Amino acid sequence: MLPDIFIKDTEHPFEKYIRENNLKNGKELSILNFGPTHPSTHGVFQNILLMDGEYILDADTTVGYIHRAFEKIAEQRTFYQITTLTDRLNYCSSPINNMCWWMTVEKALEVEVPKRAQYMRVIIMEIARITDHLICNGILGVDLGAYTPFLYVMEYRELAYEIFEEISGARLTTNMGRIGGFERDWSKAAWEKIDRFVTGFPKAWNELEKAFLRNRIFMDRTINVGAISAERAINYGFTGPNLRATGVDYDVRVAQPYSSYEDFDFEVPVGTSGDTYDRFCVRCGEVRESLKIIEQAIKNLPEGNYHADVPEYYLPPKEKVYTEMESLINHFKIVMGEYPVPVTEVYHSVEGSNGELGMYMITDGSRTPFRVHFRRPCFIYYQAFPEMIRGGLFSDAVATLSSINVIAGELDA
Amino acid sequence: MALDNSEIQRLVTEKFGDKTSGFEVVKDILTFTVTPDASKSLIQYLHEDSTLHFNFLTDLCGVHYPDNEPDKQFAVVYLLHNWFDNIRIRVKAFIPGDNPEIDSLDSLFSAANWMERETYDFYGIRFTGHPNLKRILNHDGMTVFPMRKEFPLEDQFRTDKDDRFFGREVNPNSVGRVE
Numbered sequence: 215m216l217p218d219i220f221i222k223d224t225e226h227p228f229e230k231y232i233r234e235n236n237l238k239n240g241k242e243l244s245i246l247n248f249g250p251t252h253p254s255t256h257g258v259f260q261n262i263l264l265m266d267g268e269y270i271l272d273a274d275t276t277v278g279y280i281h282r283a284f285e286k287i288a289e290q291r292t293f294y295q296i297t298t299l300t301d302r303l304n305y306c307s308s309p310i311n312n313m314c315w316w317m318t319v320e321k322a323l324e325v326e327v328p329k330r331a332q333y334m335r336v337i338i339m340e341i342a343r344i345t346d347h348l349i350c351n352g353i354l355g356v357d358l359g360a361y362t363p364f365l366y367v368m369e370y371r372e373l374a375y376e377i378f379e380e381i382s383g384a385r386l387t388t389n390m391g392r393i394g395g396f397e398r399d400w401s402k403a404a405w406e407k408i409d410r411f412v413t414g415f416p417k418a419w420n421e422l423e424k425a426f427l428r429n430r431i432f433m434d435r436t437i438n439v440g441a442i443s444a445e446r447a448i449n450y451g452f453t454g455p456n457l458r459a460t461g462v463d464y465d466v467r468v469a470q471p472y473s474s475y476e477d478f479d480f481e482v483p484v485g486t487s488g489d490t491y492d493r494f495c496v497r498c499g500e501v502r503e504s505l506k507i508i509e510q511a512i513k514n515l516p517e518g519n520y521h522a523d524v525p526e527y528y529l530p531p532k533e534k535v536y537t538e539m540e541s542l543i544n545h546f547k548i549v550m551g552e553y554p555v556p557v558t559e560v561y562h563s564v565e566g567s568n569g570e571l572g573m574y575m576i577t578d579g580s581r582t583p584f585r586v587h588f589r590r591p592c593f594i595y596y597q598a599f600p601e602m603i604r605g606g607l608f609s610d611a612v613a614t615l616s617s618i619n620v621i622a623g624e625l626d627a
Numbered sequence: 628m629a630l631d632n633s634e635i636q637r638l639v640t641e642k643f644g645d646k647t648s649g650f651e652v653v654k655d656i657l658t659f660t661v662t663p664d665a666s667k668s669l670i671q672y673l674h675e676d677s678t679l680h681f682n683f684l685t686d687l688c689g690v691h692y693p694d695n696e697p698d699k700q701f702a703v704v705y706l707l708h709n710w711f712d713n714i715r716i717r718v719k720a721f722i723p724g725d726n727p728e729i730d731s732l733d734s735l736f737s738a739a740n741w742m743e744r745e746t747y748d749f750y751g752i753r754f755t756g757h758p759n760l761k762r763i764l765n766h767d768g769m770t771v772f773p774m775r776k777e778f779p780l781e782d783q784f785r786t787d788k789d790d791r792f793f794g795r796e797v798n799p800n801s802v803g804r805v806e
Contacts, residue, residue: 277763277764278764278766283773285774286774287780290780446737450737451683451736451737558653559653559654559658561654561656561715561717572686572706574686574704576690584690585688585691587686587688587704589685589686594738595738597740597741598737626764
């Protein structure tokens with residue numbers, strides 16, 4: 215026999231609603247399970263929809279299918295072991311998560327990062343933002359039936375992943391960086407690939423943009439679809455492109471600059487109506503601004519070191535580890551998490567590709583954090599989804615879901 | 628006049644007096660503690676007052692302090708952001724371990740809905756007035772609150788990760804721990 219928990223309260227509120235209200239006014243209502251979708255698309259999440267024909271009356275979102283208890287695991291791990299967890303939050307732009315984690319740790323440990331490393335971080339974060347936006351905008355097209363433009367930009371997504379690979383050795387879950395900077399200086403090949411990306415990508419992006427931006431079918435499918443007002447968006451904790459599409463110009467890069475973002479000249483694109491089309495346009499604008507930032511960072515890249523001089527936290531070079539006793543001990547101590555940690559609490563946020571990605575850490579002086587909390591932007595704004603699709607067509611819900619850029623890894627942490 | 632930390636402290640203490648305590652700037656963010664009975668009215672005041680105007684609830688999470696005294700076992704941490712003066716504050720409310728309960732902010736910020744559900748899911752902190760307080764990330768049939776410190780993640784008999792082997796006390800003086 216099944217335990218009690220599996221049999222009690224099996225009636226969903228929508229079922230109750232249908233039982234009580236069906237066929238009133240001649241309307242036959244139904245329930246539709248939208249998802250759990252295949253992991254390779256947007257991730258796994260289920261929406262239970264109450265439908266009147268093709269119109270959505272109400273929706274109930276279910277999340278947590280790939281919950282991996284990162285916050286719990288982080289309480290048992292040293293700082294270097296936690297980056298691998300942050301990779302898996304928003305896996306479309308893991309370098310941003312990695313950098314946010316290092317900046318959080320550096321804020322707690324009071325490590326000053328050299329200007330060059332900060333600029334390198336900016337470059338890699340902006341490339342990550344571009345890859346994320348091109349996935350989001352490309353997939354929006356795919357979900358509306360336009361597969362080809364997505365493939366135009368795929369080549370450059372591949373190149374961006376090659377850049378990540380050149381820098382960190384991994385493509386998707388990058389585990390990039392160290393406390394105080396990067397693990398190694400970027401190779402010549404990496405710089406060449408970045409150059410190739412910056413020169414070649416705008417052309418591919420123009421092609422994608424041209425396919426959609428003034429496309430009648432695309433406009434009909436996205437304008438006034440899944441709109442949300444600025445007040446509701448702020449109340450719902452929206453950040454990032456989804457908030458800016460409503461006309462609010464809040465961007466963490468400008469509001470509280472980190473990693474030398476104050477040195478760069480860029481604009482914050484905003485929309486007006488907060489609908490799917492505006493979200494698309496804001497992302498298009500941001501991609502161009504990101505390219506501008508990358509160009510400026512490459513041009514003005516300062517001389518200096520690629521990591522901070524903090525031997526307590528930064529792993530010694532491998533040659534020395536293999537030849538010197540002291541370096542071996544130092545390496546071992548850092549890997550085991552044996553470094554001075556102050557008793558403090560720190561919140562650091564960066565402009566992630568889909569909103570304000572914040573990390574809140576409480577340390578108690580031991581090897582592991584006492585508490586880590588990830589402020590995942592899409593977990594917070596996804597709760598507005600039922601409100602955004604209510605009253606609309608089912609096919610509009612698909613477009614809305616693609617355009618708000620919900621990444622299951624981040625949603626469920 | 629732009630709002631600053633001392634001004635916030637003055638306005639808050641003026642209005643809430645001894646309900647708030649422990650004002651301190653920790654890593655650029657003004658942090659203070661509020662008694663749980665006043666938490667909602669304090670945040671409402673911070674949100675709606677025209678000078679303070681904390682319009683955005685950035686974050687809400689729970690923390691478990693097993694070594695605190697019994698009526699301060701859990702903390703709910705609110706992080707608010709004023710976009711007009713671009714200033715953040717962190718508000719903490721300590722609540723008892725045997726009956727962790729605090730007012731819900733759902734009526735003030737829709738964003739709090741899921742964040743409170745997540746906190747409930749992990750720590751079992753009940754938010755009174757919440758319209759739909761049930762588990763969100765974990766399975767509905769789960770009987771424990773997994774982020775509480777009494778649930779060790781790895782094999783608890785494993786000794787190679789014991790802090791004492793590195794010449795340290797285990798978890799001394801964590802932030803917010805009340806002696």
